Amino acid sequence: MSVEERSGTWAEALLTFVQRYPGVHLREIRRRLSIPIGTLDYHLYRLGKEGLITLRFQGGYKCCFPGAVPGVSPPIPEAEQKILSLLRQPVPRALLLHLYLEGPTTPSALGEAVATTGPNLSYFLKRLEAAGTLRREGQGSQRIVRLIDPKTVHQVLLKYPPLPEGTVDRFLRFWTELHP
Numbered sequence: 001m002s003v004e005e006r007s008g009t010w011a012e013a014l015l016t017f018v019q020r021y022p023g024v025h026l027r028e029i030r031r032r033l034s035i036p037i038g039t040l041d042y043h044l045y046r047l048g049k050e051g052l053i054t055l056r057f058q059g060g061y062k063c064c065f066p067g068a069v070p071g072v073s074p075p076i077p078e079a080e081q082k083i084l085s086l087l088r089q090p091v092p093r094a095l096l097l098h099l100y101l102e103g104p105t106t107p108s109a110l111g112e113a114v115a116t117t118g119p120n121l122s123y124f125l126k127r128l129e130a131a132g133t134l135r136r137e138g139q140g141s142q143r144i145v146r147l148i149d150p151k152t153v154h155q156v157l158l159k160y161p162p163l164p165e166g167t168v169d170r171f172l173r174f175w176t177e178l179h180p
Contacts, residue, residue: 010035011043018053018064021163022076023084025061028163058085059092059127079149082131083156088163091116091124099134100153104146107136 013033018024024032030040044064047053051067054075063085068075076084086092094114099105105113111121125145128134133153137144147153 010039011047014040014043015047015052015066019066020161021088022065022160023063023081023088024163025063025085025088027061028088029064032163056081056085058082059089059131061085061089063088079152080156080159083133083153084160086128086131086133087156087160091120092128095121095124095128096133096147096153097157099145099147100150100157104144106141107143107145110145 010033014029014035017029017033026040026044029035030037033040035043044053044055048055048067054065054067056063056065058081063081065076065081065084066073083096086096091114094116095110098110098113102113107121107125110125111118114121116124125134125136129136133148135146135148137146
């Protein structure tokens, strides 16, 4: 296979992946598609110039979204882009899903539910609050965490498929279930 053919294949794979899983971040694309980082950057730049992919920086991650195609697909609204880019990351996804399914929760119950440490929970709650997706109310033992717009989270969850679980993800989940 020539370099041009392989380049076309990588670009097609990248575009298809981003269209299927909008909001996915750069490292996850590289991991899932096994594209060298330099090649990935090149194709993101090229597809971005053509308007086929747009990039958004969210919480320290470069997240990729399909570009708007006139007459075919409108751009993904900014509110949905924010939530999608967070749902593509494991801890923020777990926090948002728990708050969506269980409703307002205390920080300690939230930390237990998603099996994370206090400092890690605090870090992600600050990021999610800065992104405008949740709000912390009250003080001390009266503190509650709640989603600001559960309806948008619901719409995003229904509209966009989650990333498929990889072999390593399944193994880690299995291992942690065996050794609680």
